[in-house]
Amino acid sequence: MGEYEEDLAKEQERVNLVVKLIKQKINKISTHVKTIKDRVIDIRKNFWEDVTVNLEEMDDVIETQASLKQQAEFLSERERSHGQLSKQLDTLERLKDSPYFGRIDFMEEGEKEASSIYIGIASLMDEQEEDFLIYDWRAPISSLYYDYPPGKASYQAIDEQIDGEITLKRQYIIRQGTLKGMFNTGLTIGDHLLQSVLGDNADTKMKSIVATIQQEQNQIIRNEKSRILVVQGVAGSGKTSAALQRVAYLLYRYREHLKSENIVLFSPNSLFNSYVATVLPELGEDNMKQTTFYRYIDTQLGDQFAIESPFDQMEYYLQVNDHQSDSRVEAMRYKASLHFKEQIDQFLTTLIEEGMTFRNVRFRGKLIVSKKEIHDYFYKLKGNLSIPLRLEKVVHWLLEKIDQLEEIEREKDWVLEETELLDKADYLEVHQQLEDETPFEEDVFIDSTKEEELLRNKVIKKRLRPLRKKIKRFYFTDVKNTYIQLFEASHQQQSDLLPQNWQEICELTSQSLKANFLTWEDATPYLYFEKILLGFQANRSIQHVFIDEAQDYSAFQFVYLQKMFPSSRMTLLGDINQAIYIHALEEDNVLADSAEEKHEKITLTRSYRSTKPIVEFTSSWMPNGDKIEAFNREGVLPVVMEVDNTSIAADKLVYKINDYQAAEHQTIAVICKTMQESEQVSKRLSQEFDVTLMGPNAHTYQKGIIVIPAYLAKGIEFDAVIIYNASHKRYQNELERNLLYTACTRAMHELFVLSIGEVSTFIEQVPKNRFTHYKIHEFQKNQR
Numbered sequence: 001m002g003e004y005e006e007d008l009a010k011e012q013e014r015v016n017l018v019v020k021l022i023k024q025k026i027n028k029i030s031t032h033v034k035t036i037k038d039r040v041i042d043i044r045k046n047f048w049e050d051v052t053v054n055l056e057e058m059d060d061v062i063e064t065q066a067s068l069k070q071q072a073e074f075l076s077e078r079e080r081s082h083g084q085l086s087k088q089l090d091t092l093e094r095l096k097d098s099p100y101f102g103r104i105d106f107m108e109e110g111e112k113e114a115s116s117i118y119i120g121i122a123s124l125m126d127e128q129e130e131d132f133l134i135y136d137w138r139a140p141i142s143s144l145y146y147d148y149p150p151g152k153a154s155y156q157a158i159d160e161q162i163d164g165e166i167t168l169k170r171q172y173i174i175r176q177g178t179l180k181g182m183f184n185t186g187l188t189i190g191d192h193l194l195q196s197v198l199g200d201n202a203d204t205k206m207k208s209i210v211a212t213i214q215q216e217q218n219q220i221i222r223n224e225k226s227r228i229l230v231v232q233g234v235a236g237s238g239k240t241s242a243a244l245q246r247v248a249y250l251l252y253r254y255r256e257h258l259k260s261e262n263i264v265l266f267s268p269n270s271l272f273n274s275y276v277a278t279v280l281p282e283l284g285e286d287n288m289k290q291t292t293f294y295r296y297i298d299t300q301l302g303d304q305f306a307i308e309s310p311f312d313q314m315e316y317y318l319q320v321n322d323h324q325s326d327s328r329v330e331a332m333r334y335k336a337s338l339h340f341k342e343q344i345d346q347f348l349t350t351l352i353e354e355g356m357t358f359r360n361v362r363f364r365g366k367l368i369v370s371k372k373e374i375h376d377y378f379y380k381l382k383g384n385l386s387i388p389l390r391l392e393k394v395v396h397w398l399l400e401k402i403d404q405l406e407e408i409e410r411e412k413d414w415v416l417e418e419t420e421l422l423d424k425a426d427y428l429e430v431h432q433q434l435e436d437e438t439p440f441e442e443d444v445f446i447d448s449t450k451e452e453e454l455l456r457n458k459v460i461k462k463r464l465r466p467l468r469k470k471i472k473r474f475y476f477t478d479v480k481n482t483y484i485q486l487f488e489a490s491h492q493q494q495s496d497l498l499p500q501n502w503q504e505i506c507e508l509t510s511q512s513l514k515a516n517f518l519t520w521e522d523a524t525p526y527l528y529f530e531k532i533l534l535g536f537q538a539n540r541s542i543q544h545v546f547i548d549e550a551q552d553y554s555a556f557q558f559v560y561l562q563k564m565f566p567s568s569r570m571t572l573l574g575d576i577n578q579a580i581y582i583h584a585l586e587e588d589n590v591l592a593d594s595a596e597e598k599h600e601k602i603t604l605t606r607s608y609r610s611t612k613p614i615v616e617f618t619s620s621w622m623p624n625g626d627k628i629e630a631f632n633r634e635g636v637l638p639v640v641m642e643v644d645n646t647s648i649a650a651d652k653l654v655y656k657i658n659d660y661q662a663a664e665h666q667t668i669a670v671i672c673k674t675m676q677e678s679e680q681v682s683k684r685l686s687q688e689f690d691v692t693l694m695g696p697n698a699h700t701y702q703k704g705i706i707v708i709p710a711y712l713a714k715g716i717e718f719d720a721v722i723i724y725n726a727s728h729k730r731y732q733n734e735l736e737r738n739l740l741y742t743a744c745t746r747a748m749h750e751l752f753v754l755s756i757g758e759v760s761t762f763i764e765q766v767p768k769n770r771f772t773h774y775k776i777h778e779f780q781k782n783q784r
């Protein structure tokens with residue numbers, strides 16, 4: 001037996017031992033879990049038998065409530081411990097299959113012997129609970145594995161730095177408890193293993209990269225210094241992967257006070273949400289909150305306005321021919337900028353003096369306080385008070401008026417009529433109150449006048465409750481009409497910063513606001529305005545905000561998010577080359593080099609997703625493309641095919657898909673520029689194949705052939721990608737350059753670019769040795 005085989009046998013022996021112990025633990029916990037589960041089922045089944053339900057008398061109602069509460073608490077406590085144990089069990093099940101993936105032998109300074117540290121997705125102690133058989137990959141000592149090659153190394157323990165030497169660094173592939181392979185590695189964690197992981201088929205769900213995290217990615221995952229960490233990473237450099245590993249790391253590092261519900265991830269679309277949803281559970285952690293910025297805005301303003309989605313805004317942009325003179329396009333740019341924010345801030349200061357618009361306060365159709373009265377009261381309040389403080393005072397004043405109204409209305413006939421509509425619990429309460437208030441006498445009789453008074457009280461309070469609530473929420477302030485004034489003539493200032501078509505933009509804006517429609521470019525500014533006007537209620541429960549595809553956020557949106565989460569740390573991840581929204585091309589993009597260097601910035605330049613030829617091809621038309629490094633994974637050259645017309649394009653498309661299917665690619669994406677184009681292509685393809693058309697509302701996708709617009713394919717990847725029509729006409733400007741780059745970089749193994757007519761100048765720029773070029777004319781269409 002050679003040295004390697006001997007080592008392998010020894011390691012397998014250790015694996016066996018560890019797996020045996022894991023199985024024992026699983027058995028022990030399973031029995032415990034089963035007992036608790038039976039108990040939970042039992043409690044649920046007998047829930048109503050174990051509580052005494054009696055609603056006849058008030059005392060009984062109170063007793064019933066207490067009994068219900070006690071029973072519910074008991075149940076939820078059991079359910080909680082059942083949940084925790086089941087989670088432990090899940091983790092153990094995963095460890096049983098593959099207990100660890102790495103090892104380092106580390107000799108601490110001053111020690112004579114190195115200790116072996118085995119690293120896996122969770123920690124495991126030996127039987128005596130004394131030594132670690134496996135270290136969690138997030139433990140301080142595990143960072144050695146990701147950060148150093150064999151040789152001198154150190155790591156940061158809780159309060160000190162530990163120095164020493166790594167004498168061995170090894171990687172394992174263990175499946176179903178069997179050691180399938182093992183390598184001793186240098187600095188980069190297993191080119192070997194990485195090659196094999198990256199060479200696999202694309203999945204419809206993102207995978208965890210825990211076993212092969214690269215040193216530069218580890219800097220992101222374990223970063224604890226920065227309040228705002230900005231990651232600029234080229235396409236496929238592992239930004240999203242690192243972000244999710246970072247969530248898992250933070251949950252472990254701050255497990256005492258950070259829970260998954262204190263973390264939120266803003267992602268580009270719903271499809272992406274589900275794409276990444278399995279990574280954390282795979283690592284034994286609960287998912288963080290996930291949302292899209294659009295969904296967030298919609299929950300804030302959706303009941304007042306119909307809100308355009310960013311995708312509809314994008315479709316509009318992509319269909320406009322002349323971007324220079326289109327007012328809407330100009331508005332998209334301007335309203336995303338900090339200049340516009342300043343303009344709003346200035347407008348807000350003028351409102352201190354004049355301009356606030358209010359709504360009438362009515363009750364049962366009758367005017368109680370007119371908007372004019374509110375206006376006059378508001379502007380009589382001291383000028384040095386802020387608007388939100390003054391509004392608080394108005395609330396106070398209005399509530400007093402409502403108190404007076406209550407006194408008057410209570411005596412009216414309609415109130416008595418409505419006492420009939422009160423429910424049983426109200427009557428019981430009134431009776432109880434009457435009994436409590438009546439001095440003890442032999443002959444207790446219910447005083448009917450008093451009873452009527454109490455019942456009237458109940459009715460009027462019930463009816464006024466919604467009005468009081470609305471007042472407390474400032475519904476008497478007419479935010480929309482106040483905001484509209486910003487776009488009206490009386491407020492027009494002359495400024496060089498205003499866009500040329502400002503007048504027209506103003507008209508368009510007030511029209512759509514009046515129709516209760518918010519364009520995407522108006523949504524954040526409006527919400528900002530509303531929040532500042534009424535007083536910002538910052539979210540303090542979120543401790544960490546992750547923003548993926550951060551390049552697509554405007555400077556305005558970013559400032560808004562900072563205001564919304566003032567006490568949160570933030571991790572922003574993006575790629576300036578994939579900026580596909582018009583506002584994202586501006587200089588104030590948070591990821592642009594020109595942006596102020598006030599945040600810590602980590603740059604990732606190595607791309608892992610695509611083969612080397614694909615990375616070299618796609619980076620050729622990007623500014624600074626020479627800085628994009630490919631991970632060394634071989635593959636075939638991308639193919640560019642120019643055809644004369646759509647009919648040849650359709651034939652070639654079908655031909656290529658057949659080709660890719662024969663090569664056993666499991667996810668094949670036909671990426672189009674717009675939704676409309678996607679619909680046409682999908683219709684054509686569905687004559688021959690089973691295809692899925694992905695639109696903005698798609699939540700998941702299956703393996704097979706999908707047709708998708710480029711902007712929705714953000715963040716995800718496919719075995720093979722076909723760009724439907726990368727013609728000169730379709731891809732010309734900056735945004736289209738980025739869109740084409742984003743689309744092409746979705747390919748892991750193969751890329752085929754069709755062009756109907758002359759190919760885009762961006763592809764013309766690519767050195768000819770970086771792709772295979774075909775031109776197919778009508779008369780040649782039957783050849784390849």
Ligand SMILES: Nc1ncnc2c1ncn2[C@@H]1O[C@H](COP(=O)(O)OP(=O)(O)OP(=O)(O)O)[C@@H](O)[C@H]1O
Pocket residue numbers: 194197198207209212213214217233234235236237238239240241242575578608609714715716717745
């Ligand atoms: N260290 C790693 N080990 C294994 N696979 C990795 C590693 N880093 C990245 N990958 C793989 O590379 C691919 C791209 O990763 P990811 O989607 O996180 O990149 P990204 O920078 O967010 O990409 P994009 O900006 O293009 O959407 C994924 O398949 C991911 O699993």
